Amino acid sequence: MSVMDILDKRAAFSFEVFPPKTDVGMEKLCGKGGVLEQLYTLNPDYISCTYGAGGTNVGKNLEVLDKIVKDGKTIGVTHFTCIGNTKEGIKEQLQTYLDHGINHMLALRGDLPFGWTGTGGDLHYATELVKFVRQEFGDKFTIAVAGSPEGHIACRSLEADIAFLKQKQDNGADYIMTQLCWDMDQFRYWLDAIRAAGIWMPVDVGIMPILDQAATINMALSRNGCVMPRALCEIISKNWIFPNPFVKDPFDADVEGKKASFKAAGIEYTINQIDEYRACGINGIHLYALNKYDDVAYIAKAAGLLDLI
Ligand code: FAD
Numbered sequence: 523m524s525v526m527d528i529l530d531k532r533a534a535f536s537f538e539v540f541p542p543k544t545d546v547g548m549e550k551l552c553g554k555g556g557v558l559e560q561l562y563t564l565n566p567d568y569i570s571c572t573y574g575a576g577g578t579n580v581g582k583n584l585e586v587l588d589k590i591v592k593d594g595k596t597i598g599v600t601h602f603t604c605i606g607n608t609k610e611g612i613k614e615q616l617q618t619y620l621d622h623g624i625n626h627m628l629a630l631r632g633d634l635p636f637g638w639t640g641t642g643g644d645l646h647y648a649t650e651l652v653k654f655v656r657q658e659f660g661d662k663f664t665i666a667v668a669g670s671p672e673g674h675i676a677c678r679s680l681e682a683d684i685a686f687l688k689q690k691q692d693n694g695a696d697y698i699m700t701q702l703c704w705d706m707d708q709f710r711y712w713l714d715a716i717r718a719a720g721i722w723m724p725v726d727v728g729i730m731p732i733l734d735q736a737a738t739i740n741m742a743l744s745r746n747g748c749v750m751p752r753a754l755c756e757i758i759s760k761n762w763i764f765p766n767p768f769v770k771d772p773f774d775a776d777v778e779g780k781k782a783s784f785k786a787a788g789i790e791y792t793i794n795q796i797d798e799y800r801a802c803g804i805n806g807i808h809l810y811a812l813n814k815y816d817d818v819a820y821i822a823k824a825a826g827l828l829d830l831i
Pocket of ligand 1: 648683
């Protein structure tokens with residue numbers, strides 16, 4: 523079964539996890555009764571696992587995906603990047619994934635590590651990676667690619683970004699997984715624009731649950747330059763932890779109260795956002811599970827995502 527078979531018939535619902543750095547984190551995610559096994563109970567169509575820049579966590583990424591595939595409850599999708607990878611190294615790693623039964627990938631350029639100006643590998647863009655994978659492995663992989671509704675932070679224009687997205691399709695990509703986007707007007711504009719450009723690939727929308735103030739600001743601004751709508755800014759301002767949400771020991775007397783009220787408002791915001799996306803006619807919702815269960819399960823259930831299956 524491929525993600526494309528599902529997307530051909532109906533909207534998909536999936537999760538994203540990341541490989542924990544520590545053994546304790548791995549046990550929490552992959553151990554008996556751990557987060558992965560809890561997530562399976564929600565019957566996601568697939569679970570993807572991120573891939574660290576420069577392949578720093580390749581071992582753990584493979585361990586996580588190996589478990590997903592062996593458990594046989596859902597499809598495992600690996601993220602994969604060009605960062606620091608030679609063509610030979612890419613071939614070896616991808617063959618290893620296939621040997622482990624992992625035949626779905628998200629082909630990315632990758633986030634450039636701090637201070638780097640290029641990928642430091644043989645391939646420079648996701649367009650090249652998609653072409654290379656098709657050349658070397660034919661149709662063995664189902665290939666997703668990233669789409670940036672607000673334009674990638676380094677793109678020279680939204681039009682150029684859309685042209686490169688079309689090139690990913692022409693090179694053999696199957697479907698799009700989107701970058702975080704809270705600006706729904708921009709999203710609708712982008713969806714119309716990619717369809718007008720001849721991009722027919724299904725669009726699986728990435729949603730980061732709004733649970734933590736610092737993580738939300740960090741995700742929006744540290745790399746992606748995401749627009750934060752007024753309503754989201756209000757949630758952040760009303761629950762601002764003084765002096766700021768990034769310090770380890772805030773002097774704010776109501777840190778716990780504010781964290782809880784931020785999370786409650788953030789969850790409501792996330793559910794409403796999923797409704798808005800679904801009303802745009804998108805092809806799937808991809809929830810960043812953040813290696814947690816309770817909050818994402820609540821969101822998935824309240825947003826009606828379990829009924830998609
Ligand atoms: P590309 O599509 O290659 O685009 C990068 C930039 O180059 C853009 O500005 C684009 O306009 C431009 N460009 C593209 N093609 C060309 C070309 N042929 N010639 C000239 N310019 C071009 N990063 C990780 O490191 N690990 C992960 O696991 C990971 N998971 C992600 C999951 C999702 C769903 C998304 C959306 C992103 C993820 N990222 C991850 C982040 C991603 O790697 C970064 O956004 C990265 O900066 C760009 O990757 P890309 O595949 O979009 O790059």
